[in-house]
Amino acid sequence: MATVNHNLSAYDKATIPNAKDFRFGIVVSEWNDTITEGLWQGAFDALLDCGAIKQNIVRWNVPGAFELTYGAARMSKSIYADSGMLDAIIVIGCVIQGETKHFDFVCEGVTQGIKDLNVKGDIPVIFCVLTDNTQQQSIDRSGGIHGNKGTEAAIAAIKMAALRKETL
Ligand SMILES: Nc1c(NC[C@H](O)[C@H](O)[C@H](O)CO)[nH]c(=O)[nH]c1=O
Numbered sequence: 570m571a572t573v574n575h576n577l578s579a580y581d582k583a584t585i586p587n588a589k590d591f592r593f594g595i596v597v598s599e600w601n602d603t604i605t606e607g608l609w610q611g612a613f614d615a616l617l618d619c620g621a622i623k624q625n626i627v628r629w630n631v632p633g634a635f636e637l638t639y640g641a642a643r644m645s646k647s648i649y650a651d652s653g654m655l656d657a658i659i660v661i662g663c664v665i666q667g668e669t670k671h672f673d674f675v676c677e678g679v680t681q682g683i684k685d686l687n688v689k690g691d692i693p694v695i696f697c698v699l700t701d702n703t704q705q706q707s708i709d710r711s712g713g714i715h716g717n718k719g720t721e722a723a724i725a726a727i728k729m730a731a732l733r734k735e736t737l
C-alpha cells in the first residue's frame with residue numbers, strides 16, 4: 570500500500586503497548602532540518618501520547634543521513650545501554666534527490682547500515698528516513714497531507730521494544 574493510501578499518523582492506542590517502562594534513543598540528521606525537525610516532533614509527541622516518560626527519551630544529532638548508522642551504533646553502546654536502559658532506537662533523516670547519483674548511494678548506505686544494526690545488534694533500530702524525489706514529498710510526509718513518518722516510527726519503536734522485552 571502506498572503512503573498516499575495510508576496516513577502515516579494513524580494509530581489506535583488500544584493496539585499499542587504502554588511505553589511508560591521503555592527508554593528510547595533518537596538520532597536526528599541535520600540535513601534538511603526543516604523536515605527532520607518535523608519528523609522528530611511527530612515521533613516525540615507520539616511516544617509521550619503512548620505513555621513514554623520525557624526523561625526516558627534521549628536525542629543525539631548527526632550531520633546527515635549517512636551518519637545515522639554510526640550515531641545509532643554508538644548510542645546502542647552508550648552509557649544508556651551500559652545499564653541495559655535503551656529499549657529501542659529511532660533514526661530520523663530526509664534524503665532528497667539532487668542532480669546526481671549521490672542520492673542513491675546515501676539511501677543505500679543508510680538502509681544497509683540500519684539493516685545491519687538490526688541483524689547484528691540487540692536493540693531494535695527503527696528506520697525513519699524519508700527518501701523522496703522532491704521537497705514537497707518530504708513536507709507531505711513530515712506532518713503534511715500524508716501524516717508524519719515520525720509518528721509511524723514511534724509506534725513501531727514501542728511495538729519492537731515490547732517484542733524485545735517479551736523475548737529476552
Ligand atoms: N544530500 C543529502 C545528504 N547528504 C549528506 C550525507 O548524508 C553525509 O552527511 C555526507 O555524505 C557526509 O558523510 N544527507 C541527507 O541526510 N539528506 C540529503 O538529501
Ligand SMILES: CC(=O)[C@@H](O)COP(=O)(O)O
Pocket residue numbers: 664665666667668669670671672673675
Ligand atoms: C541526496 C544528496 O546527496 C543530494 O541531495 C545531493 O545533491 P546533488 O546530487 O545535486 O549533488
